[in-house]
Amino acid sequence: MSATGEGFDPNRNSRAVSEVVELVSTLIRFDTSNTGDLATTKGERECAQWVADQLHQAGYVTEYVESGADGRGNVFARLEGADPSRGALMIHGHLDVVPAEASDWSVHPFSGAVRDGYVWGRGAIDMKDMVGMALAVARQFKLEGTVPPRDLVFAFLADEENGGKWGSQWLVDNRPDLFDGITEAVGEVGGFSLTVPRPDGTERRLYLVETAEKGLGWMRLRAKARAGHGSFLHEDNAVTILADAVARLGKHTFPLVLSDSVAAFLAAVAEETGLEFDPASPDIEGQLAKLGTISRIIGATLRDTANPTMLQAGYKANVIPQTAEAVVDCRVVPGRQAEFEREVDELIGPDVEREWITKLDSYETTFDGDLVEAMNNAVLAHDPRGRTVPYMLSGGTDAKAFARLGIRCFGFAPLQLPPELDFTALFHGVDERVPVEALEFGTRVLEHFLLHS
Numbered sequence: 001m002s003a004t005g006e007g008f009d010p011n012r013n014s015r016a017v018s019e020v021v022e023l024v025s026t027l028i029r030f031d032t033s034n035t036g037d038l039a040t041t042k043g044e045r046e047c048a049q050w051v052a053d054q055l056h057q058a059g060y061v062t063e064y065v066e067s068g069a070d071g072r073g074n075v076f077a078r079l080e081g082a083d084p085s086r087g088a089l090m091i092h093g094h095l096d097v098v099p100a101e102a103s104d105w106s107v108h109p110f111s112g113a114v115r116d117g118y119v120w121g122r123g124a125i126d127m128k129d130m131v132g133m134a135l136a137v138a139r140q141f142k143l144e145g146t147v148p149p150r151d152l153v154f155a156f157l158a159d160e161e162n163g164g165k166w167g168s169q170w171l172v173d174n175r176p177d178l179f180d181g182i183t184e185a186v187g188e189v190g191g192f193s194l195t196v197p198r199p200d201g202t203e204r205r206l207y208l209v210e211t212a213e214k215g216l217g218w219m220r221l222r223a224k225a226r227a228g229h230g231s232f233l234h235e236d237n238a239v240t241i242l243a244d245a246v247a248r249l250g251k252h253t254f255p256l257v258l259s260d261s262v263a264a265f266l267a268a269v270a271e272e273t274g275l276e277f278d279p280a281s282p283d284i285e286g287q288l289a290k291l292g293t294i295s296r297i298i299g300a301t302l303r304d305t306a307n308p309t310m311l312q313a314g315y316k317a318n319v320i321p322q323t324a325e326a327v328v329d330c331r332v333v334p335g336r337q338a339e340f341e342r343e344v345d346e347l348i349g350p351d352v353e354r355e356w357i358t359k360l361d362s363y364e365t366t367f368d369g370d371l372v373e374a375m376n377n378a379v380l381a382h383d384p385r386g387r388t389v390p391y392m393l394s395g396g397t398d399a400k401a402f403a404r405l406g407i408r409c410f411g412f413a414p415l416q417l418p419p420e421l422d423f424t425a426l427f428h429g430v431d432e433r434v435p436v437e438a439l440e441f442g443t444r445v446l447e448h449f450l451l452h453s
């Protein structure tokens with residue numbers, strides 16, 4: 001079956017569109033909370049096996065893999081395309097979610113409730129929405145005998161919320177064969193709409209495609225000095241030395257560096273809105289604030305950041321401890337790693353040592369070529385007032401692991417969102433939810449995109 005044939009109605013309720021809400025709701029009911037600790041993380045195996053069952057029922061052969069630790073379940077399925085000589089396209093999503101405190105929520109975070117036009121629950125946005133859409137489209141293609149233009153690999157993964165240590169990173173290091181022949185990939189965080197005002201009073205929907213990610217580094221700082229009695233004169237105090245370094249680092253503003261992705265995003269938004277963005281202005285953050293809450297992400301991609309997040313020292317009120325430690329969450333613009341580390345060393349000084357607990361490189365690709373064209377066409381087919389624009393994510397995704405294999409990665413999990421929804425606040429937030437209409441729209445766009453990629 002081809003969706004490009006005569007009489008194709010882009011808004012028809014395909015099989016995938018009909019079942020996507022139920023799939024997303026069921027996925028949310030698997031509590032796959034990732035605590036970052038192997039002993040307490042749970043649910044991924046059950047969720048992955050359920051995903052594999054859904055694929056089996058549609059006729060797929062699947063491969064279930066545990067990524068280096070018990071229960072860290074991943075599922076892979078391949079659909080052969082018309083031209084096997086072309087590299088495969090991977091559609092990936094993670095099955096784990098960050099934990100949720102049920103008492104803070106309006107609905108139980110693992111209820112998957114469908115209410116008031118939304119599917120509610122932890123993972124509704126990050127990212128069981130995309131997992132459900134990919135699963136729905138994968139099932140439809142197989143059940144209807146659709147042959148896409150190139151091989152498609154559907155990958156459902158563990159441990160993304162812990163940097164992929166027991167997920168994508170482990171798989172890339174230990175099972176690179178799973179990614180044989182894959183040249184490009186789409187996953188989170190991109191494809192969602194941002195509604196911006198036009199100078200003539202109308203509105204325009206931009207669809208943000210992620211083409212770059214800042215590097216992620218969790219850094220431990222340690223000061224070692226002389227232990228002693230808290231009542232004595234004591235100039236060599238590890239707590240003071242560390243606190244000084246942490247304060248200097250936390251208050252520091254790193255230089256503004258405009259990457260190609262951020263420059264292209266700002267140019268496109270300026271063109272659509274008539275707003276001016278002057279990266280050289282000391283008030284660039286204030287200018288970005290006019291874009292609404294997305295400025296939290298965009299503002300963070302203009303420069304490196306180093307936010308202290310943990311402090312630890314001492315064991316008794318009257319004992320000066322020998323060591324004091326801190327953890328700093330560092331996010332580094334592509335191309336800046338060496339310069340960033342040099343600046344950090346200068347700020348913390350010679351008496352504080354540092355080490356990386358986790359370090360994942362930044363990533364950037366260009367916003368051009370056939371796959372980008374296919375994303376653009378798929379969005380336009382379902383939203384003629386839309387426009388795709390590249391942007392850089394301040395956080396990290398599984399794309400960081402796949403980029404190590406030379407795979408060209410994009411964030412493209414399409415969602416058309418109501419302008420008033422504070423989308424960025426839903427990531428890891430309370431009352432995480434996704435509009436039913438956004439899921440249905442996204443499924444149509446994904447289907448169109450995969451049929452023309």
Ligand SMILES: [Zn+2]
Pocket residue numbers: 094126127160188
């Ligand atoms: Zn995610």
